Amino acid sequence: AGGVGGGMAGVPSTMPGLPSTMPGLASSTHGMPSNTQPGMPRTVPGTVPPSPPQTTLAAVPISLRGRERYCSGGAWVGPAPEWPKPPADATVASVDTSGVLPKHLPIVNHVRRKFTALLAQAVGAKKRELETLDNRLGGMLLFLNHGEGETHLSAPVADALLHLCNAVASGDNANVNAYLLHVSTHYWEEVAYWFPALKRLTRL
DSSP states (O other), rough: OOOTTTTOOTTOSSSSTSSOOHHHOOSSTTOOOOTTTTTSOOOOSSSSOOOOOOOOOOOOOOGGGGGOEEEEEEEEEEEEOOOOOOOOTTTTSSSOOOTOOGHHHHHHHHHHHHHHHHHOOOOHHHHHHHHHHHHHHHHHHHHHHHSSSSSSSOOOHHHOOOHHHHHHHOHHHHHHHHHHHHHHHHHHHHTTTHHHHHHHHHHH
């Protein structure tokens, strides 16, 4: 096969039935210089042609803390979806909750009271299950401390957890399920690490 500049052997330079140039068009248009086109400003000798207008791309919209993912070409791309994990030694009993807002303290009290009571009675496989939940629930309480950034729960999540704990305490299973669904649907990337443990605790 010939090179790119030589064309492909046996292929004519023009398609059959089509003229080599479009009718009515030539290298110049009715006396206009060849470096201009109808409707375009003429280039004055000795001057620099004006640059085309620059297109400014709009910033990608950021949802909850910028951790949204979007689909491109069939693949999920974007910021890393994994949320920060709590320290390995964070447990329900030992984690520092001194920075939790007073209105959210019922969450801490409810989780600690229920988890401690279950752990005191658990043996065998049930005890091992609770031990696997300990760090995740402890991390949730740690992130409940008031502040900004990814190591603190957002206000909507903290408020939803308060309503969830109140529903659990009052035996309102309909609202328990409703708040679990609400949190997991709207804030999954924020709660993904500890939410399964919390959901399991509400079922025990």
